[in-house]
Amino acid sequence: MAPSVVLRSFSRLLAPARLPSCSSTRSKFYVREPVNAKPNWLAVGLSVGASVFMWIYLIQTHNEDVLEYKRRNGLE
Structure with a gap:
């Protein structure tokens, strides 16, 4: 590789990261109602009922x- 190409790629690594402008980006996260809200x-009833x-x-x-253990061993 030519030295200028190496220098150019190395300078890109050292350059501060550029943030894209707000108009061209969109959020990866959507604001939704939390799952626990409803x-x-x-x-819930089936889980609690099954547990009980x-x-x-x-x-x-x-x-x-x-009782069976006590009966078999003559403890009762």
Whole structure:
């Protein structure tokens, strides 16, 4: 490469970045309403209901298992 070409490309690297004019750019981000502004109450209800059901089932199964353990080992 010729020295002038190397100097030109090197000077471009050292030159300060030029910001494009405001009229020629457009935002990459759009202003939208946040997702949490309007919760999907059906999904929230199903999630909470499923969680409550699973906890009740877990506790009930645990209590049955404890009773079975006590019965088999003669602790009750």
